[in-house]
Amino acid sequence: MLKRVQHDKTMLREIHIKNFAIIDEITVEFAEGLNIFSGETGAGKSIIIDALNLVLGERGFTEQIRTGADASVIEAIFDVEAGRDLLLRNKGIDIDDSNILILKRELNKSGKNKCYINSSPVPLNTLYEIGVQLVDIHGQHEHKALLKSETHIEFLDNFAVLTNKVTEIKELFLKLNTLKTKKENLTIDEHEKTRKIDLLSFQINEIEDANLKAGEEEELKSEKTILMNAQKIFNLADESYSKLKGEGVNVLNETNKIINILKEISAMDAKISSCVDVCEKAKADLDEVGYFLREYKTKIIADDKRLEEVEDRLDLVGKLKRKYGDNFDAILVYKEKIKEELNSIIKSDEEIKKIDEEIIKGQGELVKLSLEVSKMREKASKSLQEKVVAELKNLGMENINFSVCISHIEENNPPIPPCQGGDKYKVFENGMDIVEFLISPNPGEELKPLSKIASGGEISRVMLALKVVLAKVDKVPVMVFDEVDSGIGGRIAEAVGKKLKVVSKNYQVICITHLHQIAGFADIHFKVWKETSNKRTKVLAEKLDNKGQVEELARMIAGEKITDSAIKHAQELLYSCRVKQTK
Numbered sequence: 001m002l003k004r005v006q007h008d009k010t011m012l013r014e015i016h017i018k019n020f021a022i023i024d025e026i027t028v029e030f031a032e033g034l035n036i037f038s039g040e041t042g043a044g045k046s047i048i049i050d051a052l053n054l055v056l057g058e059r060g061f062t063e064q065i066r067t068g069a070d071a072s073v074i075e076a077i078f079d080v081e082a083g084r085d086l087l088l089r090n091k092g093i094d095i096d097d098s099n100i101l102i103l104k105r106e107l108n109k110s111g112k113n114k115c116y117i118n119s120s121p122v123p124l125n126t127l128y129e130i131g132v133q134l135v136d137i138h139g140q141h142e143h144k145a146l147l148k149s150e151t152h153i154e155f156l157d158n159f160a161v162l163t164n165k166v167t168e169i170k171e172l173f174l175k176l177n178t179l180k181t182k183k184e185n186l187t188i189d190e191h192e193k194t195r196k197i198d199l200l201s202f203q204i205n206e207i208e209d210a211n212l213k214a215g216e217e218e219e220l221k222s223e224k225t226i227l228m229n230a231q232k233i234f235n236l237a238d239e240s241y242s243k244l245k246g247e248g249v250n251v252l253n254e255t256n257k258i259i260n261i262l263k264e265i266s267a268m269d270a271k272i273s274s275c276v277d278v279c280e281k282a283k284a285d286l287d288e289v290g291y292f293l294r295e296y297k298t299k300i301i302a303d304d305k306r307l308e309e310v311e312d313r314l315d316l317v318g319k320l321k322r323k324y325g326d327n328f329d330a331i332l333v334y335k336e337k338i339k340e341e342l343n344s345i346i347k348s349d350e351e352i353k354k355i356d357e358e359i360i361k362g363q364g365e366l367v368k369l370s371l372e373v374s375k376m377r378e379k380a381s382k383s384l385q386e387k388v389v390a391e392l393k394n395l396g397m398e399n400i401n402f403s404v405c406i407s408h409i410e411e412n413n414p415p416i417p418p419c420q421g422g423d424k425y426k427v428f429e430n431g432m433d434i435v436e437f438l439i440s441p442n443p444g445e446e447l448k449p450l451s452k453i454a455s456g457g458e459i460s461r462v463m464l465a466l467k468v469v470l471a472k473v474d475k476v477p478v479m480v481f482d483e484v485d486s487g488i489g490g491r492i493a494e495a496v497g498k499k500l501k502v503v504s505k506n507y508q509v510i511c512i513t514h515l516h517q518i519a520g521f522a523d524i525h526f527k528v529w530k531e532t533s534n535k536r537t538k539v540l541a542e543k544l545d546n547k548g549q550v551e552e553l554a555r556m557i558a559g560e561k562i563t564d565s566a567i568k569h570a571q572e573l574l575y576s577c578r579v580k581q582t583k
Contacts, residue, residue: 009032009081009477009506009507009508010078010079010080010081010134010477010478010508011030011032011078011079011477011478011508012030012052012076012077012078012134012135012478012508012510013029013030013077013078013079013100014027014028014029014030014076014077015027015028015030015048015051015052015055015074015075015076015077016073016074016075016076016077017048017051017072017073017074018072018073018074019065019066019069019071019072019073020047020050020051020054020064020065020066020072020073020074020107021044021047021050021051021064021066021539022044022047022066022530022537022538022539023044023047023048023051023066023538023539024066024536024538024539026048026539026540026541028048028526028541028543029543030508030510030524031523031524032504032508032523033504033505033508033509033523033524034500034501034504034509034511034521034522034523034524035508035509035510035511035522035523035524035526036511036512036513036518036519036521036522036524036525036526037510037511037512037513037526037528037541038512038513038514038519038525038526038527038528038552038556039527039528039529040529041514042530043528043529043530043539044528044529044530044539045512045528046139046482046512047539048528048539048541049137049139049480049482049510049512050064051074052074052076052135052137052480053137053139054072054074054105054107055074055075055076055103055104055105055127055131056076056103056127056128056131056132056134056135056137057115057124057125057127057128057129057130057131057132058128060072060105060107060113061107062107062108062109062111064107065107065108065109070108070109070110071106071107071108071109072106072107073104073105073106073107074104074105075102075103075104075105076102076103076104077100077101077102078100078101078102078103078134079099079100079101080099080100080101081099081477093117093118093120093130100118101117101118101130101134102116102117102118102119103115103116103117103127103130103131104116104117104119105127115127117130132476133476134476134477134478135476135477135478135479135480136467136471136476136478136479136480137480137482138463138467138479138480138481138482138483138484139480139482139483146437146450146459146462146463146466147450147451147459148451149434149435149436149437149449149450149451152404152435152436152437153430153433153434153435155384155437155466155470156377156380156381156384156404156435157377157430158470158473159380159383159384159469159470159473160376160377160379160380160384161473162373162376162377162380165369165372165373165376166373166430166431168369169366169369169370169373169429169430169431170429170430172362172365172366172369173366173427173428173429174429175362176359176362176363176366179355179358179359179362180359182355183352183355183356183359186344186345186348186351186352186355187348187352188345188348193345193348196345197342197345197346200338200339200341200342200345201342203323203324203335203338204335204338204339204342206320207320207324207331207332207334207335208335210316210317210320212317212320212328212331212332214328216317216328217314217317217328220310220313220314220317221314223306223310224307224310224311224314226300227302227303227306227307227310228307230300230301230302230303231302233300234297234300237293237296237297237300238293238297240293241290241293241294241297244286244289244290244293245290245294251286252283252286252287252290255279255282255283255286256283258279259276259279259280259283262275262276262279263276366427367427367432369431370427370431370432370433371432373431373433374406374431374432374433377406377431377433377435378406381404381406381435382404384404384469385402385403385404387469388402388462388465388466388469389401389402391464391465391468391469391499392461392462392465394495394498394499395461395464395465395492395495395496395499396461396491396492396495396496397441397458397461399441399442399443400439400440400441401439401440401445401447402437402438402439402440402462403437403438403439403447404435404436404437404438405435405436405437405438405447406433406434406435407433407434407436408424408425408426408432408433408434409425409426409434410424410425410426411424411425411426411427436449437449437450437462438450439458439462441458450462457486457487457488457489457492458487459486459487460483460484460485460486460487460488460496461488461492461496463483463484464481464484464496464499464500467479467481468499468503471503471506471507476507477507477508478507478508478509478510479503479507479508479509479510480509480510480511481500481509481510481511481512482511482512484496484500484511484513484518485513485514485515485518488515489515489517490517493515493517493518494517494518496517496518497515497517497518497519497520497521497577498521500518500521501521501577504523514556515556516553516556516557516570516573517573519552519553519556520553520573520574520576520577521577522549524543525543525544525548525549525552526541526542526543526544527541527542527544527548527552528540528541546574549574550567550570550571550574551567551570553570553573553574554566554567554569554570557569557570557573
């Protein structure tokens with residue numbers, strides 16, 4: 001049993017990775033504050049983040065399993081703060097008094113992947129739902145997504161806590177589209193309507209006129225066989241009757257003789273009396289057979305007319321089966337289906353009227369809710385602008401001008417009914433707003449879309465600023481950054497490092513970086529490297545002590561050839577960062 005380590009906030013304590021990509025087996029123990037991973041390009045740092053993504057419920061692929069292994073196993077152990085454990089229990093996740101949460105994911109080459117939470121098997125979507133509450137990972141995917149303006153509305157909605165209302169809009173939008181499709185299906189021209197009514201009516205009458213009965217086909221087939229072989233059946237039945245009860249020698253007379261003989265024997269030897277009983281019973285049974293055959297053969301009549309009737313009936317049944325179903329049940333199910341369709345067409349005008357009323361009502365609700373959300377977005381956008389600008393200034397973008405632009409598309413066919421001015425704009429599945437982040441990094445430049453003007457370093461800082469601002473809303477306790485140092489260096493890198501350090505006071509931060517200016521702020525520093533043994537490559541990770549951290553910072557400063565000046569620089573950097581941390 002893992003022992004509880006006292007923390008006043010939720011944090012990732014440990015991740016264990018086995019047979020994942022080029023990782024053989026490693027365990028990384030994290031700490032509160034800022035956890036830094038460094039190492040040469042291609043050392044495998046991002047693979048650790050990929051493994052974390054997987055155990056948090058992201059999609060996995062069998063190609064991620066280490067060559068030669070049958071399965072990958074990733075296990076993440078979290079300490080969970082009081083309050084958040086209740087949230088997990090509400091999702092059916094049991095947490096004992098240790099407040100330890102263990103997420104586990106297995107990828108198997110057979111394709112049978114398994115997910116566990118605290119040793120209990122769970123579906124992948126449950127793992128994902130819990131994972132997004134615990135960890136927010138920013139990697140290359142999000143970095144690129146920020147350049148796509150269609151993603152910006154999600155950032156604003158998260159900041160404004162509008163997710164539930166936007167979900168309502170999406171549900172209304174989907175409902176309206178479904179109603180419109182239903183109306184289109186019902187709306188046919190009069191000629192087509194008449195043709196369909198005639199066709200469906202004919203099919204229903206054809207099935208009903210046939211008056212099909214359960215088991216009828218089997219009975220008809222049996223009767224047909226009898227009628228086709230009537231004379232032969234009669235002759236065989238008559239011959240059987242003659243041998244049983246006919247004139248002269250017959251089975252019953254001979255059986256009587258046998259019974260009399262056996263009775264005579266039984267008078268001398270009682271053991272034979274049981275044979276007398278058997279023969280007498282046989283005689284009684286044969287009598288029954290005789291009576292049956294006498295009646296049966298009188299009913300066997302070669303009736304060509306009836307045979308023709310049976311064959312006609314079977315032909316009708318076959319025709320209905322070819323047209324409407326493989327058996328009687330299928331034909332009857334088809335009849336009920338087309339009855340409903342016919343009734344729907346006949347009542348289509350009435351149905352269309354009802355649908356129109358639902359569309360008008362739903363459209364009004366959609367526009368009303370979209371207007372409400374639009375106003376909330378407008379209000380939140382100003383606050384988001386201010387907070388992001390403040391964060392960006394702390395990240396070295398002192399002259400930044402950042403704007404959350406909200407626009408709309410004019411609606412050619414206004415929603416009905418007009419609602420508080422909402423009749424002017426087109427409504428989409430997330431409302432009537434188009435949101436785009438605009439930026440002017442330098443004084444005198446006009447605001448332009450991020451994708452048109454921002455450099456890689458600027459995008460990294462905008463994303464970091466957004467993450468910092470949104471973290472206060474989302475309350476996700478663990479933040480992971482894999483691309484935060486893209487395109488930056490020098491003074492800006494130091495500013496980013498400072499910001500990560502500030503954020504790590506309230507959140508556990510895990511960051512992969514190539515920059516010594518950021519790594520110097522680490523509370524705990526991991527070095528990741530690759531090693532080849534027995535012609536196999538594997539990834540190793542080591543938690544650095546003070547000496548190791550100085551050496552790694554010196555490598556990040558000077559490259560592979562570590563000089564005395566690089567060591568001195570690293571020591572000064574580490575000291576400087578620690579001094580800045582205390583301020």
